[in-house]
Amino acid sequence: MSSMENGAEVPAPAARAPxxxxxxxxxxxxxxxxxxGVSTATVSLVVNKKKAARIAEETRRRVQDAIRTLGYxxxxxxxxxxxxxxxxxxxxxxxxxxxxxxxxxxxxxxDEAWKHGYALLIANTEGNGELEQDAIQMMLEYKxxxxxxxxxxxxxxxxxxxxxxxxxxxxxCFSNEPGTRAVVPDEVQGGRSATEILLGHGHRKxxxxxxxxxxxxxxxxxQGYREALEKAGVPFDPELVLEAYPDQxxxxxxxxxxxxxxxxxxxCYNDRMAMGLYDGLRExxxxxxxxxxxxxxxxxxxxxxxLRPPLSTVSLPHYELGAAGVRMLLGLDGAPGTATDGVARxxxxxxxxxxxxxxAHA
Amino acid sequence: MSSMENGAEVPAPAARAPxxxxxxxxxxxxxxxxxxGVSTATVSLVVNKKKAARIAEETRRRVQDAIRTLGYxxxxxxxxxxxxxxxxxxxxxxxxxxxxxxxxxxxxxxDEAWKHGYALLIANTEGNGELEQDAIQMMLEYKxxxxxxxxxxxxxxxxxxxxxxxxxxxxxCFSNEPGTRAVVPDEVQGGRSATEILLGHGHRKxxxxxxxxxxxxxxxxxQGYREALEKAGVPFDPELVLEAYPDQxxxxxxxxxxxxxxxxxxxCYNDRMAMGLYDGLRExxxxxxxxxxxxxxxxxxxxxxxLRPPLSTVSLPHYELGAAGVRMLLGLDGAPGTATDGVARxxxxxxxxxxxxxxAHA
Numbered sequence: 001m002s003s004m005e006n007g008a009e010v011p012a013p014a015a016r017a018p019x020x021x022x023x024x025x026x027x028x029x030x031x032x033x034x035x036x037g038v039s040t041a042t043v044s045l046v047v048n049k050k051k052a053a054r055i056a057e058e059t060r061r062r063v064q065d066a067i068r069t070l071g072y073x074x075x076x077x078x079x080x081x082x083x084x085x086x087x088x089x090x091x092x093x094x095x096x097x098x099x100x101x102x103x104x105x106x107x108x109x110x111d112e113a114w115k116h117g118y119a120l121l122i123a124n125t126e127g128n129g130e131l132e133q134d135a136i137q138m139m140l141e142y143k144x145x146x147x148x149x150x151x152x153x154x155x156x157x158x159x160x161x162x163x164x165x166x167x168x169x170x171x172x173c174f175s176n177e178p179g180t181r182a183v184v185p186d187e188v189q190g191g192r193s194a195t196e197i198l199l200g201h202g203h204r205k206x207x208x209x210x211x212x213x214x215x216x217x218x219x220x221x222x223q224g225y226r227e228a229l230e231k232a233g234v235p236f237d238p239e240l241v242l243e244a245y246p247d248q249x250x251x252x253x254x255x256x257x258x259x260x261x262x263x264x265x266x267x268c269y270n271d272r273m274a275m276g277l278y279d280g281l282r283e284x285x286x287x288x289x290x291x292x293x294x295x296x297x298x299x300x301x302x303x304x305x306x307l308r309p310p311l312s313t314v315s316l317p318h319y320e321l322g323a324a325g326v327r328m329l330l331g332l333d334g335a336p337g338t339a340t341d342g343v344a345r346x347x348x349x350x351x352x353x354x355x356x357x358x359x360a361h362a
Numbered sequence: 363m364s365s366m367e368n369g370a371e372v373p374a375p376a377a378r379a380p381x382x383x384x385x386x387x388x389x390x391x392x393x394x395x396x397x398x399g400v401s402t403a404t405v406s407l408v409v410n411k412k413k414a415a416r417i418a419e420e421t422r423r424r425v426q427d428a429i430r431t432l433g434y435x436x437x438x439x440x441x442x443x444x445x446x447x448x449x450x451x452x453x454x455x456x457x458x459x460x461x462x463x464x465x466x467x468x469x470x471x472x473d474e475a476w477k478h479g480y481a482l483l484i485a486n487t488e489g490n491g492e493l494e495q496d497a498i499q500m501m502l503e504y505k506x507x508x509x510x511x512x513x514x515x516x517x518x519x520x521x522x523x524x525x526x527x528x529x530x531x532x533x534x535c536f537s538n539e540p541g542t543r544a545v546v547p548d549e550v551q552g553g554r555s556a557t558e559i560l561l562g563h564g565h566r567k568x569x570x571x572x573x574x575x576x577x578x579x580x581x582x583x584x585q586g587y588r589e590a591l592e593k594a595g596v597p598f599d600p601e602l603v604l605e606a607y608p609d610q611x612x613x614x615x616x617x618x619x620x621x622x623x624x625x626x627x628x629x630c631y632n633d634r635m636a637m638g639l640y641d642g643l644r645e646x647x648x649x650x651x652x653x654x655x656x657x658x659x660x661x662x663x664x665x666x667x668x669l670r671p672p673l674s675t676v677s678l679p680h681y682e683l684g685a686a687g688v689r690m691l692l693g694l695d696g697a698p699g700t701a702t703d704g705v706a707r708x709x710x711x712x713x714x715x716x717x718x719x720x721x722a723h724a
Contacts, residue, residue, distance in 0.1 A: 097469035097681065098663055100462055103486070107459035110486050114493065119500050122484040124465070124472050131476065138481050248668035272664065279670045282644060301460055302634065302664055306610035308641045319459065 027072045035066040043067075088121045089113050089326060090139035090166070092132060095152030096124040100301045101318050102152040105171060108322030109148055116330060118145060136162040146329040148322070149173070154184055154216050171325040172318070174216075174343055182343045183324045185316055187217050190348030191224020194267045194295045194314045197350055199232045202359035203265035203293055206234075209254050209277070211246040211269045218269070221297065225267060244269075248276035255280025264359050265293035271300040274311055274355075289357035299351050310353035317346045389434045397428035405429075450483045451475050451688060452501035452528070454494060457514030458486040462663045463680050464514040467533060470684030471510055478692060480507060498524040508691040511535070512684070516546055516578050533687040534680070536578075536705055544705045545686045547678055549579050552710030553586020554593075556629045556657045556676045559712055561594045564721035565627035565655055568596075571616050571639070573608040573631045580631070583659065587629060606631075610638035617642025626721050627655035633662040636673055636717075651719035661713050672715035679708045 029047075033040045038059060045055060046063040066072070091109055096102040102124075110120045121144060123135030139147055146167035151157060157173040159180065170182035198206050208225045211218045226236050240261055244250035251273030258266060258277070268274040274296035281292055288294050288309055296304060299315035324346060391409075395402045400421060407417060408425040428434070453471055458464040464486070472482045483506060485497030501509055508529035513519060519535040521542065532544035560568050570587045573580045588598050602623055606612035613635035620628060620639070630636040636658035643654055650656050650671055658666060661677035686708060 096458075096465035098462060098465070100460060100465070103458035103460070103462070103465050106484075106486055107488060114496070119497075120484070122468075122482070124468055126469060134476070135481075248670075252670065272668070275668070276670075300664065302662065306634070306637070308610075308614065308638075 027070045029072070031070055032063065032066045032072045035070060036062045038063060047072075086143045086145065087118050088139070088142055088144045089118045089329065090136070090144040090147035091120050091122045091322075092125060092135055092139075092147060092149045093122065093152070094125045094127050094150075097126055099152050101172075101316065102150070104318035105150050105152075105322040105325075108319035108324075109150075109171070109326050110322075112323040112326040116326070116332075118326075118330075132160060133162060136160060136166075140165055148325045148329060150322070150325070154187065156216070167329060169325045169329045171321050179342045181328055183321050183328060184216070184343060184345055185321065185348050186345035187220025187348070188224040188227065189345075190297065190314045190316075191221030191267075192228040193224070193348060193350040194221070194297055195225045195228035196232075197295050197312055197352060197356055198265040198267060198293055199228060199234070201265075201293065201356050203356075204234050204359070205240070205261075205263040205265070207240045207242060207258055207261050207263040207266040209242045209244050209251065209258065209266060209268050209273060212243045212250075213246060217297075221269060244273060246270050247272045248279075251276030251278075252280045255284065259284065259286075263292075265295070265356070267295045267297075269297060271296035271298045271304045271311060271313055274313075275303055275307060278307055289355050293356040293359070295356060297348075304351070305353070307355070309355050312353045312356045313351050314348045315351050317348055320346050389432045391434070393432055394425065394428045394434050397432060398424045400425060409434075448505045448507065449480050450501070450504055450506040451480045451691065452498070452506040452509035453482050453484045453684075454487060454497055454501075454509060454511045455484065455514070456487045456489050456512075459488055461514050463534075463678065464512070466680035467512050467514075467684040467687075470681035470686075471512075471533075471688050472684075474685040474688040478688070478694075480688075480692075494522060495524060498522060498528075502527055510684070510687045510691060512687070516549065518578070529691060531687045531691045534683050541704045543690055545683050545690060546578070546705060546707055547683065547710050548707035549582025549710070550586045550589065551707075552659065552676045552678075553583030553629075554590040555586070555710060555712040556583070556659055557587045557590035558594075559657050559674055559676075559714060559718055560627040560629060560655055561590060561596070563627075563655065563718050565718075566596050566721070567602070567623075567625040567627070569602045569604060569620055569623050569625040569628040571604045571606050571613065571620065571628060571630050571635060574605045574612075575608060579659075583631060606635060608632050609634045610641075613638030613640075614642045617646065621646065621648075625654075627657070627718070629657045629659075631659060633658035633660045633666045633673060633675055636675070637665055637669060640669055651717050655718040655721070657718060659710075666713070667715070669717070671717050674715045674718045675713050676710045677713050679710055682708050 029040045029043050033043045042055060042059065043063050046060055091106060093102045093106060106122060113120050121139055121142060125132040125135060136147065140162060144166060147163060148169055148171050149163055150171035151173040154172050157170065157175060159175050170180060172184060174182040174184055195206060210222055229236050240263060242254055242257055244254040246269050251268060255277060268277060274294050277294060278288060281288060286292055296311045296313035299313045304311045304313050324344060328344065391402045391405050395405045404417060404421065405425055408422055453468060455464045455468060468484060475482050483501055483504060487494040487497060498509065502524060506528060509525060510531055510533050511525055512533035513535040516534050519532065519537060521537050532542060534546060536544040536546055557568060572584055591598050602625060604616055604619055606616040608631050613630060617639060630639060636656050639656060640650060643650060648654055658673045658675035661675045666673045666675050686706060690706065
C-alpha cells in the first residue's frame with residue numbers, strides 16, 4: 001500500500017484530528033506485535049503480504065486490526081531493499097533560488113512523477129559542481145529509478161561522471177555525445193512564432209534584438225526569425241538584427257540604435273530585455289504599441305503580464321520540459337515525438353497580449 | 363562513509379572519467395563477494411564495520427580492496443533501516459513554480475542541511491492540499507529526521523495532521539497553537555527599516571501604500587512605519603496610509619490618489635506595487651526620485667535591481683528563513699534567538715539603490 005493510495009483515508013483539512021502531542025513516537029513493528037500478541041516476524045510477514053507464509057487466518061486478522069488501530073506505517077526503505085529500486089526519481093536543478101524557471105521544471109516533473117507513483121528527490125546546486133557530484137552520489141545511494149539533470153537556461157552540458165551509473169535524461173540542456181536523451185525547448189519554432197505575431201499584425205519592417213551571449217537560444221531564435229520572414233515573403237535584412245546583453249539594462253541601452261533602423265516592430269530576445277526597452281521608448285516619448293510594437297520571449301512570471309502595456313511573448317515550456325523528462329525517463333508512450341538523435345524538442349506557445357497593434361497600411 | 367565524505371574522491375569536471383556505457387549496472391554486494399572470493403554476508407559485515415564479527419584481517423583487506431577496485435557504493439536505505447532514521451530532512455514548499463521566494467527557502471535549507479550531513483527531500487505542493495498530505499506521508503515512510511513546512515508568503519497556517527508524527531518547524535508561516543516552532547520574517551522591523559530609508563534622506567511627509575489583503579505583513583509593516591515615524595518625531599497621519607492590491611496593477615491604480623496627499627516620498631507594500639507606481643508616476647510626468655522618492659519591500663529578483671531607477675527596498679530573508687529552519691529543527695546552537703513563543707523572527711535588511719534622494723530643505 002503506497003502513501004498515495006493512503007491519501008483518501010487522511011482526514012480533510014476541515015476535519016483534522018484533535019491535537020496530538022508534537023513529535024509523537026511513530027508506531028513501530030514492535031508496537032503492532034505487542035498489541036496483537038505475536039512476534040515481530042509474524043507482523044512483518046503479514047505486512048509484506050508473504051502469501052507462502054503459514055499464518056493462521058485469525059492471527060492475520062489480529063495483526064491487521066492492530067495495524068489499523070495503531071495507525072502503523074510500513075517502512076518505505078525496507079520495501080526498497082526488497083525491490084532493488086526506490087520509488088524515487090532524482091532531479092538535479094540549478095538556479096532554483098534565482099529564477100522561477102527551475103521551479104517550473106520541478107513542478108512539471110513532480111506532477112508527472114506522482115502520477116506514476118514516484119516521488120522526486122530534488123537537489124538544487126546553484127551551479128556548485130562539488131555539490132552536484134555529492135547530490136548525484138546521494139541519489140545513487142538511495143537507489144533512484146533514474147535522474148533528470150536540468151539547467152535553468154537552455155545550454156550544452158557535460159555529463160557528470162556519476163550520472164552514467166543511473167538512467168538519466170537531460171532537461172533544458174543537451175550533450176554533444178550522440179544518442180544522449182534530452183528534452184529541450186524548440187527555439188527555432190519559438191523564434192518563428194514570435195516573429196509571426198508581428199507579421200500577423202501587418203508589420204514588415206521588424207527588428208530582432210538578439211543576445212550578445214552565445215547560446216542555443218541565440219542561434220535558434222534568429223533562425224526562426226529568418227524562417228518566418230522568408231515564409232511571409234519579407235527579405236531578411238541583417239541591418240535589422242541588433243545585439244544586446246539579455247537583461248533590462250541591455251534592452252534599455254539598445255533603444256537609440258533600434259530607432260535608427262526605421263522599423264515599426266521589434267522582437268526582443270527575452271522579456272527582461274523588452275522591459276528595459278519599454279523604459280527606453282518611453283523616454284523617447286514613444287508609445288507601445290502605436291509607435292513601436294514589441295514582442296518578448298520567455299513569458300516570464302512577474303514581468304510579462306504586468307508590463308504596461310502587457311507584453312505579447314512566447315512561453316518557454318519549463319513545466320512541460322520537466323513532465324516530458326519524467327515520461328522519457330520512464331519510457332512511457334506519452335513521451336513527446338523524439339527525433340532519432342534522442343532529443344525531444346518541446347513547443348514554445350505564443351502568448352498574445354496588447355504590446356502589438358496592427359500596422360496601418362504597412 | 364557518507365556520500366558527502368566521498369565527494370573529494372570524485373574526479374573534478376575537467377578530469378572526468380572516460381565515457382562508460384549509460385545505465386552501467388551498479389556494483390552489488392554480490393560483485394564484491396565474487397571478486398574477493400567470500401560470501402555476501404562477509405562483505406556486509408565488513409561494510410557495516412561490525413567490529414564484533416570475527417573476520418580474518420587478510421579477508422577484511424581482500425574485501426576492502428575489491429570495494430575500492432569495483433567502486434562499490436553501500437546502500438543508504440540499508441543503513442537507514444539499521445539506524446531508524448534517514449539522513450533526510452523533508453521540506454514541503456508551495457509556490458516553487460510561480461515565485462523565486464520558495465526557491466530561495468529551498469536554497470537556504472539545502473545549504474544548511476548539507477552542512478550537517480543531511481539531504482533535503484523536497485515536495486512542491488503549489489497549494490494542492492491532497493498532494494501535501496501525500497508528500498508528508500511519503501516523507502514519514504522514508505523516516506525523515508524532521509520536516510520543514512514552508513509557505514511562499516508569510517501567513518498563519520493550520521498544521522496538517524500527519525506533520526505531527528515528525529519533528530517539524532514552520533518556515534515563513536506560523537500556527538496559532540502556542541509553542542509551535544516557527545521561523546518568520548520580522549515584518550515590523552522591515553517596515554521600520556523601509557520608512558527609515560526615507561526619513562534618513564530628510565523626508566517627513568511619507569505615504570504608505572499598504573495591501574488590501576489581510577496578512578501578517580500588512581499589520582507588521584504598518585506598525586513598523588508608525589514606529590519609525592514616532593521615533594523620528596513625525597506625527598502619524600492616517601490620511602497618508604492608502605491601500606491597493608499588492609501587484610503592479612494595484613500600484614499603478616493608486617497613483618492619482620497618492621498625488622492628492624502632498625507627500626514627497628512613498629513606501630510601497632512590495633516591489634511589484636512600486637513597479638506599477640513607477641509607470642503611473644511617469645504618466646503624470648513625474649520623475650523618481652526628484653518628484654517622488656519610492657521604497658519597496660521584498661527585494662524581488664528580476665524586478666527591484668532592474669527598475670529605472672533601481673529600487674531601494676527591504677529584503678525578505680527567504681534564504682535565511684530556510685537555513686534557520688534547519689538549524690531549529692536540528693536543535694543547533696546557531697539557531698536564531700527564539701522568543702519564548704517558539705517563533706524566531708529573522709531580520710529584513712534594507713537594500714539602498716537610487717529611487718530615493720535627499721529632500722531639499724524639507
